[in-house]
Amino acid sequence: MIRSRTLLLGMALAGLCACGGKAPEVAAPETALRFAPENAVAVTVNGEAISEALLVRLARGRGLDLADARQREQALDLAVETVLLAQDAIAEGAISRPDVQTELDLARIQTLAARNLADARAGMKLGDEDLRSYYEKITARTGAQELHLRNVLYADEAAARAAVVPAAASGDFGAWMAGLGAAEGVQARDLGWANTTQLPPELAQAALELPDGGISAAPVQTRFGWHVFQRVASRPFSPPPFEEVREGIRKQAGDEFLEEKLAALRARARIERESR
Incomplete structure (x- = not known):
């Protein structure tokens, strides 16, 4: 009786296959x-x-x-x-x-992202004319002078505004910065010499409007916080010759290209942040 029932079951399964019925799919085993x-x-x-x-x-x-x-x-x-x-x-x-799956996902997306960036950079075809054009654009932004700044950074506007008057009245911004300014600010330091492209744009613009030795009449906000600063001095600046910075220009142009690529990807993407 058992044998006959087994035969009938076998015939039924064979009939399903003959009629186009699908056998259950078996997942492939995981491999390293x-x-x-x-x-x-x-x-x-x-x-x-x-x-x-x-x-x-x-x-x-x-x-x-x-x-x-x-x-x-x-x-x-x-x-x-x-x-x-x-x-x-x-x-x-x-x-x-789940923790292992998260780590595997992280390794996968990091590898793919790094490969994408490397391929994009390798695919850039920048000849001398392109590099010279980029060099001229950069040197136009740097301007013809360097600035020496001292700077105290504050976390909020009220603290920065309260510091402007004593900073101006100190008579020695460096001494004030090392004492009271350093105690009350988030950061107080001599920034040394820099051209305008090496400074936050808001700070650079405000510094260009001051004379040498001048102290900011109002705090300047950048993405880092609120700045009370002194323009210590200025001096002429000449960018290095193109031939000396060719490869640096190539890298900088590549970095800018990748930033533009990422901005375009973000603009096209549907990004939905979960509220917390």
């Missing part, structure tokens, strides 16, 4: 290595292939030279042990833990 090898296989661990490319990256991170036979063996041992530990973690159920 998620993707096919990038190139030649260096070693296989429980059926999972570690590629030469992966070995190269791992060795580079540990400062190992694969051209040296002993160091290559060290790298191979490290790769095998790392995969064994990952496989054991999966077998122990770690992959289903």
